[in-house]
Amino acid sequence: MKIEDEIKQSAFKDDYQKAYINLVFTAGWLQLRQSAMFKEYGLTLPQFNILRILRGQHPKPATVNMLIERMLDKTSNASRIVDKLEIKELVTRKVCPSNRRAVDIRITDSGLELLQRIDAVMAVQGTGLQNLTAEEAAQLSDLLDKIRD
Amino acid sequence: MKIEDEIKQSAFKDDYQKAYINLVFTAGWLQLRQSAMFKEYGLTLPQFNILRILRGQHPKPATVNMLIERMLDKTSNASRIVDKLEIKELVTRKVCPSNRRAVDIRITDSGLELLQRIDAVMAVQGTGLQNLTAEEAAQLSDLLDKIRD
DNA sequence: TGCAAATATATGTACCTACATTTAATGTTG
């Protein structure tokens, strides 16, 4: 569906405004579809993303700082998202022995199992960009990089 | 800055994953820049967007339903965002005479003035897509439409 | 060594999203 119809607006000022609105709208659209996938496993999107970073480190620990660095949303509150994961026993938190200001965060076996189950669904559904060819995806990525130059 | 460096991740599985992450990241990046513009005027991004829809209708009223239809984020809570705008006296809310379930929402003179002041800043800063040519913006929009087909 | 600056995380607050539920008014239909 064209973006004009999605937001019931017939005309845009120019191609820039149209692209901007389309970009924000499509990102939200993709994230909502992703979220729906995790919901049945009791995870939110940021929780899932943090779990994946932790799996990437496993069995080494991560710190809150490292999570923030790698998150898409730098200003989000990693500390409180880790809280939720800890309550669900998907991660552990322990004061770092070599630097008692920092906290070692590790994914638990239960967390690894959960990710594995979600992987299966992800493999089927993909990122949501299946309608593009690989070349188009690369082209899209280049355009986005250029925006932020 | 390339997306790899932005999130300190050196490799992506494929172009699809890279484009997905880039898309979500760039949309967030743009929205953060936009938000910074409104903040000094005491508005959030959703508040600003609703004000603009109301200006488009002015002097006719809008209803909550109409706002939701036109918002980028359909599941957001227009009713409570209007609350905030009403407190700041940027909009008025009045039971619709012809359908007492609905509410007529109108932008006030004060709201129109505020938007006008922000327009000036917007005109200078643009949408944040200035690094693209008009052709690239159009091309971006087409790729995004294709994702959601 | 002692004390200020820097660092790592946690917490407080305002606002937001997502989604379920409630309340009130209006339509519909037997």
Added chain:
DNA sequence: CAACATTAAATGTAGGTACATATATTTGCA
């Protein structure tokens, strides 16, 4: 026309974002 369904908005709740501030630890250096 009375009961029930539908519609429009508001409200409740859990979780997130953005940003300021607090607390504890470590570092640097006079």
